[in-house]
Ligand SMILES: Nc1ncnc2c1ncn2[C@@H]1O[C@H](COP(=O)(O)OP(=O)(O)O)[C@@H](O)[C@H]1O
């Protein structure tokens with residue numbers, strides 16, 4: 001019997017690299033591997049980065065980015081994709097063009113703007129381009145609190161503010177919204193989800209007292225992408241992703257002297273059949 005070509009669930013991350021291994025494409029691929037999907041990558045930018053900060057970065061040429069999209073789309077069957085660091089307005093446009101050109105499945109947009117150490121990973125003038133051109137393509141958008149504030153031009157302090165911001169983000173055309181509460185200072189971290197059908201829910205877990213939170217957003221959005229590629233509905237994918245990142249933060253690994261990376265094995269080990 002002939003084997004079905006491309007039957008195995010395949011995902012694509014469209015993002016920047018992290019030489020320190022904790023965030024960006026590196027966190028995405030580790031997460032997707034742990035969630036048992038195959039992951040391809042279109043590199044938009046290369047960063048010189050470690051747990052202490054971002055020392056430098058450079059975005060790739062349009063030609064090389066277009067060629068990466070063509071190579072991936074010309075061979076693999078991508079069932080879900082995600083975006084991360086997109087650097088500037090020009091590169092957001094390049095990515096949008098390619099997302100419209102190829103069928104890469106549902107799109108999860110992690111609107112990465114600033115690294116934990118404070119380095120900007122998206123130029124200020126790109127924020128409007130993200131809102132206008134990228135968010136309308138998004139199946140899910142996953143801003144953290146500062147990103148949601150920039151995208152909505154709102155101050156977000158309360159649960160009601162999160163609900164209001166999510167509604168405003170839905171008006172951009174993004175279908176499902178998850179506002180992440182990692183940057184708050186409450187005892188519990190609470191994320192807010194507003195689904196396309198109007199259903200809303202909160203995901204709350206104890207705040208882990210650690211500085212080792214480098215790549216949390218990447219890990220969450222990659223786990224979500226993987227579950228969607230396997231055919232899970234959006235709500236289930238979001239819930240698995242939250243549990244996955246929570247286990248990865250809670251089961252600290254000692255790597256680096258600053259904002260250390262997560263433990264991408266943790267969820268798998270906690271859920272292993274013994
Ligand atoms: N200290 C923490 N303890 C537990 N969960 C956290 C912690 N920090 C972040 N999270 C969770 O990690 C995920 C990513 O959130 P966040 O850190 O806000 O995103 P980003 O990495 O994009 O800044 C969210 O689900 C959030 O609730």
Ligand SMILES: Cc1ncc(COP(=O)(O)OP(=O)(O)O)c(N)n1
Nearest residue numbers: 016023024115116214215216217218
């Ligand atoms: C190359 C690259 N992409 C994304 C990020 C930001 O990752 P995130 O998950 O938001 O984690 P922190 O930077 O907040 O730790 C990055 N640093 N580098």
